[in-house]
Amino acid sequence: MARSFNLFVPVLLTFTCLFCLLCFYFVISSSSQASSNGFLQCLSDSRIPVLTQNSCSFKRQLEAYIRNPKFMANTNVKPLYIVMPTNTSHVQGTVRCGRQCNMSIRVRSGGHDYEGLSYRSVHAKDFVVLDLSQLHKVSVDSHTSTAWVESGATLGELYYKVWKASDVLGFPAGLCPTVGVGGHFSGGGFGMLMRKYGLAIDNVIDVELVDAKGRLLNKTSMGSDVFWAIRGGGGESFGIVLKWQVKLVPVPRTVTVFNVSVSTRQGAVDVVTKWQQVAPTLRDDLFIRVLVQNQRADFQSLFLGTCDVLLPVMSDHFPELKFNRSDCKEMTWIQSVPYIYLGNNSTVEDLLNRTSSAFAHNNGFKAKSDFVRQAIPRDVWASIFTKLAQPEAHYGLMILDPYGGKISAVPESATPFPHRAGVLYNIQYINYWNMASGNGTVQTKWIRDMYTFMAPYVSSNPREAYFNYRDLDLGDSFEVWGPKYFKRNYPRLVMAKGMIDYDDYFHNEQSIPSPKHGYLMQRPEALSSSF
Ligand SMILES: Cc1cc2nc3c(=O)[nH]c(=O)nc-3n(C[C@H](O)[C@H](O)[C@H](O)COP(=O)(O)OP(=O)(O)OC[C@H]3O[C@@H](n4cnc5c(N)ncnc54)[C@H](O)[C@@H]3O)c2cc1C
Ligand SMILES: *[C@@H]1O[C@H](CO)[C@@H](O)[C@H](O)[C@H]1NC(C)=O
Ligand SMILES: *[C@@H]1O[C@H](CO)[C@@H](O)[C@H](O)[C@H]1NC(C)=O
Ligand SMILES: *[C@@H]1O[C@H](CO)[C@@H](O)[C@H](O)[C@H]1NC(C)=O
Ligand SMILES: *[C@@H]1O[C@H](CO)[C@@H](O)[C@H](O)[C@H]1NC(C)=O
Ligand SMILES: *[C@@H]1O[C@H](CO)[C@@H](O)[C@H](O)[C@H]1NC(C)=O
Ligand SMILES: *[C@@H]1O[C@H](CO)[C@@H](O)[C@H](O)[C@H]1NC(C)=O
Ligand SMILES: *[C@@H]1O[C@H](CO)[C@@H](O)[C@H](O)[C@H]1NC(C)=O
Ligand SMILES: *[C@@H]1O[C@H](CO)[C@@H](O)[C@H](O)[C@H]1NC(C)=O
Numbered sequence: 040m041a042r043s044f045n046l047f048v049p050v051l052l053t054f055t056c057l058f059c060l061l062c063f064y065f066v067i068s069s070s071s072q073a074s075s076n077g078f079l080q081c082l083s084d085s086r087i088p089v090l091t092q093n094s095c096s097f098k099r100q101l102e103a104y105i106r107n108p109k110f111m112a113n114t115n116v117k118p119l120y121i122v123m124p125t126n127t128s129h130v131q132g133t134v135r136c137g138r139q140c141n142m143s144i145r146v147r148s149g150g151h152d153y154e155g156l157s158y159r160s161v162h163a164k165d166f167v168v169l170d171l172s173q174l175h176k177v178s179v180d181s182h183t184s185t186a187w188v189e190s191g192a193t194l195g196e197l198y199y200k201v202w203k204a205s206d207v208l209g210f211p212a213g214l215c216p217t218v219g220v221g222g223h224f225s226g227g228g229f230g231m232l233m234r235k236y237g238l239a240i241d242n243v244i245d246v247e248l249v250d251a252k253g254r255l256l257n258k259t260s261m262g263s264d265v266f267w268a269i270r271g272g273g274g275e276s277f278g279i280v281l282k283w284q285v286k287l288v289p290v291p292r293t294v295t296v297f298n299v300s301v302s303t304r305q306g307a308v309d310v311v312t313k314w315q316q317v318a319p320t321l322r323d324d325l326f327i328r329v330l331v332q333n334q335r336a337d338f339q340s341l342f343l344g345t346c347d348v349l350l351p352v353m354s355d356h357f358p359e360l361k362f363n364r365s366d367c368k369e370m371t372w373i374q375s376v377p378y379i380y381l382g383n384n385s386t387v388e389d390l391l392n393r394t395s396s397a398f399a400h401n402n403g404f405k406a407k408s409d410f411v412r413q414a415i416p417r418d419v420w421a422s423i424f425t426k427l428a429q430p431e432a433h434y435g436l437m438i439l440d441p442y443g444g445k446i447s448a449v450p451e452s453a454t455p456f457p458h459r460a461g462v463l464y465n466i467q468y469i470n471y472w473n474m475a476s477g478n479g480t481v482q483t484k485w486i487r488d489m490y491t492f493m494a495p496y497v498s499s500n501p502r503e504a505y506f507n508y509r510d511l512d513l514g515d516s517f518e519v520w521g522p523k524y525f526k527r528n529y530p531r532l533v534m535a536k537g538m539i540d541y542d543d544y545f546h547n548e549q550s551i552p553s554p555k556h557g558y559l560m561q562r563p564e565a566l567s568s569s570f
Pocket of ligand 1: 106145146147148149150151152153155156157171190212213214215217218219220221222223225226227228229230273274275276278279280281507508547
């Protein structure tokens with residue numbers, strides 16, 4: 040790759056020099072139309088594949104990776120072009136053309152961003168989407184238990200290919216198989232293995248990144264602050280992560296899955312109240328999360344072992360669940376992935392379906408997140424269940440993911456993801472609506488009211504939020520959302536931003552600001568005392 044890159048450089052420079060003149064000419068004629076024409080010309084001279092709004096497949100390609108249909112509405116600003124790179128030099132060339140022609144770039148891997156920031160712009164402004172969906176190779180080395188995975192791969196493709204190489208290796212990342220590696224890893228990434236093995240980013244060894252100058256950098260050449268920042272601080276503020284080298288983790292040949300449902304009439308309020316104390320303190324290889332919806336709590340679990348071993352653990356620690364052998368489903372780890380997320384009829388091959396979705400395609404949604412550090416009292420849980428019974432929350436849901444184990448053992452400053460020791464569990468609130476019958480106004484209001492109601496019972500100063508559950512309600516001010524997503528890590532993110540993209544070329548509605556905007560420039564150690 041290095042050799043073809045070197046050959047490519049002179050050609051690229053020749054073209055870009057020509058076209059920087061062109062762009063410059065059009066820019067001073069102050070027409071954004073001309074600037075976008077210059078950008079297109081620059082791409083075409085570098086033979087970089089691109090779709091314009093007139094291309095037959097533009098709409099199909101744009102919508103193929105829109106995971107929240109509320110952003111398909113015409114009211115959202117659409118990209119001028121979709122760039123479709125098939126190799127590294129296309130990505131480098133796109134950044135160089137973008138810089139020269141003052142065209143901003145949104146990078147999209149799997150398109151699951153909760154606010155759609157990988158393919159839309161809230162502030163009306165010209166931009167293009169750099170769509171990485173064709174860069175999705177996964178190469179597994181089972182001898183060293185490592186893999187290189189390109190950002191455009193889905194989690195399902197990663198899990199499947201790891202399994203093809205070795206049935207005793209896995210990887211700790213999210214549950215939804217269509218989530219893209221690029222966004223997921225750069226924002227943290229957790230799933231059913233997080234208590235045993237931590238986050239996806241806790242298992243990243245190296246990366247390849249294209250920076251705002253179009254350079255291809257690795258862990259060493261980007262420097263330790265930038266390598267730290269892109270593992271949880273969001274890749275989009277720093278560059279384009281092309282691929283990740285990860286450490287794979289051992290999984291046993293037999294795992295046990297269960298889904299035990301308790302209705303409010305059967306005592307769900309008590310069992311959830313108890314769960315808060317139990318789930319974060321169980322052995323690391325037992326993960327029990329809760330889905331609270333429709334007046335019941337579904338306790339969904341992955342245990343890295345057999346039913347025989349699990350049964351006494353459950354009766355010793357959580358007898359309230361009335362768990363018994365008939366609740367156990369033993370299978371392989373790879374079978375558990377589609378089983379848990381896509382249902383009991385799904386197969387391992389379904390993991391390769393890049394566009395399948397567990398959700399009906401026409402459901403818009405709004406989501407928010409919280410972290411809980413002190414168990415919520417029983418009477419509050421009773422009120423929560425009552426709020427979930429309101430008609431606006433007919434498709435409302437809370438997902439509780441327990442912490443403890445490895446995820447909480449990693450120091451807060453080891454990665455930008457700061458929600459570690461002391462967190463009992465994470466809450467995700469989601470409310471859905473059918474796009475055919477509503478615009479989501481009442482459902483969005485319900486979730487915001489719920490968030491207000493929960494304030495006294497969740498983390499505070501700052502009220503923590505998970506970066507991968509992006510929420511523009513947290514506001515425009517970095518001083519507000521920075522500490523929520525990153526706690527004391529946020530000044531170091533500004534510093535890393537200054538090192539790699541001082542000009543703030545890589546920018547979106549919630550990107551890390553450059554120190555040039557007057558944000559903190561000191562090293563974070565010096566700042567700690569001021570929090
Ligand atoms: C149905 C669903 C299920 C989910 N389940 C989980 C889960 O189990 N666990 C969990 O932790 N999270 C989960 N998430 C959240 C998910 O981790 C984030 O939305 C994640 O950012 C999605 O990554 P993506 O590549 O699919 O998204 P995209 O929308 O493509 O990207 C998200 C953000 O990252 C940026 N980005 C994307 N690729 C790159 C790149 N290569 N380089 C630099 N920046 C990049 C984008 O510009 C955008 O700002 C889920 C989301 C959905 C919609
Ligand atoms: C990328 O593809 C182009 C053809 O579109 C080719 O000219 C170039 O050499 C390739 N670059 C690399 C690094 O493979
Ligand atoms: C670049 O574009 C932005 C908006 O997209 C505009 O505010 C800025 O003035 C432009 N810069 C130049 C040099 O044209
Ligand atoms: C990173 O890049 C540098 C410079 O290109 C190179 O010398 C080094 O070997 C690379 N490191 C790794 C781990 O690949
Ligand atoms: C868990 O059980 C409940 C109640 O039987 C059911 O509605 C739900 O679909 C199940 N969930 C999964 C993932 O199997
Ligand atoms: C196991 O639990 C189920 C309901 O969860 C119940 O129907 C069954 O009778 C129980 N079996 C035993 C042996 O207790
Ligand atoms: C699974 O398949 C069976 C038979 O093919 C069907 O009866 C059942 O409804 C399916 N279950 C789900 C959850 O899709
Ligand atoms: C899946 O579960 C449904 C009931 O929820 C059942 O009817 C069906 O037989 C199950 N399918 C398989 C393949 O186990
Ligand atoms: C959404 O729908 C409601 C009722 O149908 C309507 O009152 C409201 O104005 C709509 N809001 C938007 C933003 O379209």
